[in-house]
Amino acid sequence: MTDTSTGAGGLARHSMPRLGPVDRELSRRDRPLATGFFIDFAGPAPATEDVRRRVLARATGLPALHVTLSPDGRAWQRTPRVDDVGVHVRHRTGISGVAELERLTSHLLRAPLPGDGHSAWDMWLLSGYGPQRFRIAFRVDHAQLDGVGAAHTALGLLADTPCAGPRLLEPSSPSIAGFVHLARDLTRSLHPARVRHHAAACPGGQVRFAHAQLNEEEVRARADILGVNVNDACLAALALALGAWQKRCLAGMRRRDIPAFVPMSTRQAHERYAAGNRLAAYRLLLPCTAGTLAEAADQVRRQTTAARNCRRRESGRAALNYLPLPLGLAGTRLLSHPTRVPVVASSITFPEAPVCFGARPVGASMFCDLRTGSLGYMSFTRVAGTVRCGVAFDARNPGLQAVPDDWSDICRSGT
Template sequence: MPDPRPGAHDTPPASLPMGTADLAYHLAMGGRPLPAGFLFGFSGRAPTLDSVRARVAERALRIPALRYRIARSSRTFTRVDAIDVERHVHEAWLPGDDDGSGAGRLMLSRPMGGDGRPPWDVWLVHGPAGGHSLCYRTDHTFQDGVGAAHTARALLDDHPAGGPPAYRGRRPALGGLVGALGDVAASFRAGDMPAFDVPVSGRTTLCQAVVPVARLRAVGRANGATVNDVFLAALAHAVGTWHHKNTGSVHPPLPVAVPMSVRPGGEECAPGNRLVVARVLLPCDAPSPRHALSRVTARTDGLRAGRQRDALRLLLTAGPRGVGARVGTRMVNGRSVAGPVSSVDFGSALVHQGSTARRSVVYSGLGAGIRCLTTLTSQHDTACLAVIHDEALKGADELPDLWLAALLELERL
């Protein structure tokens, strides 16, 4: 079936320069790949590896983001004119993976190809009792979460349409420009985050929780908040509870980086990152989830009113990309923030060969001293919270249950 997405039938340029965000990831990782992508969990009989490879072979050359490799020495993306599907599509068995998190850990731990081919692969992972996962994986230097969502749908979905909404740029307000400059200035100071002040082990693991999206929306409607606000408030209370349980102390407001997409319409499957990050202090010191939600909502309302997303985009791209990239590396590293906290709405459920995914998860590895990454991925009527953390964070696997408890408390108010 032809891919309906814009740009899917155009001949892409022979090479493209890294953008500011791409270069920031390249610098932060020292040229090493940082795995990122989407995982889709299914029930029932799995497709065959040959059938998945046939789908990928049919579509890959029509999707711009799959046509480039990273030329790190020249800091460019270089087009390829042939794709060896057998080197990009793989199979694995995890018979003990009862909740699907093992597939995520596998994607985080498997080495990525460094042989000059385009930096993506697809995995068919067989779980217990007929369950299986399809995983699309790329290098974060090459693609952000929203781009990965569109690319995964274009590559794997029976009817590839929809996905996260396009960014529509506007002129930033004065308050947004002031806020953006304040975020940059704050990145030069070490963040106060005692729960995450542990040496990095370099070993990454993942834990998760699944909830109906309707629960998050209902809490949001009752409090004049968005689903993302509810996610952040429950996470703030979860971290505060976790830290207090371990130390008996109140955790100070936690600096995190909140990615915001600036991917415009027509570039859904274009290579490269199209994102900026805002600095947010999660109110881990709030006495209740309700108080945390009130403080989070005030902060995000201010971001929207000042159009800080537009201000950050202007600030990071107005000058030389090297300058913007180095500013970006300061804003997202383990000295200034605990880690990224990201929310992606995938849209309607992925359907592959007639089977509908039960859940989806956006994930990324850790780098630049980051100890923890938390994502909330919505698909149709289901949301999945994933906490990807360094193994040095002992007990961090409690955070999904603490997040669910905070959500339940918000529902009772």
């Protein structure tokens, strides 16, 4: 019987996975690409020692927290037991207010992850900015974990009791239509995106993070009016928000639709905590030039429905599993290249609100540092009846700061 819970009760031993094409592509950097979650809680902040004690006790059963890349970057190798939690667990207290909290959160997007033989992950407890508020940041090298894997691992470290994490993929067969859909995306990715932006992310540059949050019921009501699901409504509103950004900040240039890289988790139950990435992706053209939200939603719905109906997720998993590594790596590199898809648009849902150290979550953001040449990483995270739009962007492109608020306004107004 497969244990489908998260938290300490669902931990099990896993064999070491091979380094797959996505892992190889994400590890081609001079420093790890950080991904993970910023989770806000309502309640008194836990003591640093309580967090360290829990992390130390549980990290031993989470295999992705015990790996590093081999010197040649071709394989995973195990690290010793996580004993030095001072490397992996940090506490910043005395934060003066929300403005300082957000500055520190942005700093963590690109702050170095543990190295020197330590597995590249850490957890930050951020407190002091409110009497009954604290934020936890869980960061990990994206080569070690994808978003769904990071979510299950974070729950395994933090949750007071086991609770359901993001949906895991039920085994299913790929389809010829799915492979054709993938081939079309690869062909379209041969051409650079036509949208121009002043400041694509550059190595060593500063990255900022902005977010806005709505009640999920409010977004669902808007989605029902539009005849789409919540995720499609979020993507449509994001497209219009990016259209507004182009109008404000790209003076003298035509607004253009923006190709987005949309990750899809292919992680299955037996891979819940496994190291490495289990994901496929497809190319979605964000309709930034649409005249109305209804028009944008219709264009998004047609694309997401086509990807779903052809079983693109399952076909992508099969392609990456069975193609020779050089072909899988070349396809991954082409489909995800920032000059071809300037935006990453990701989404994740926590079906249960995890209680951590006696506190309940009031919102969360999935995040990822920017790859060189990227316009932005944009995510929709659903937890505890909320939907949060998060945007990571290069500090030299400050106009993107307004995108989450514009997204919120568009969802609310429907225009």
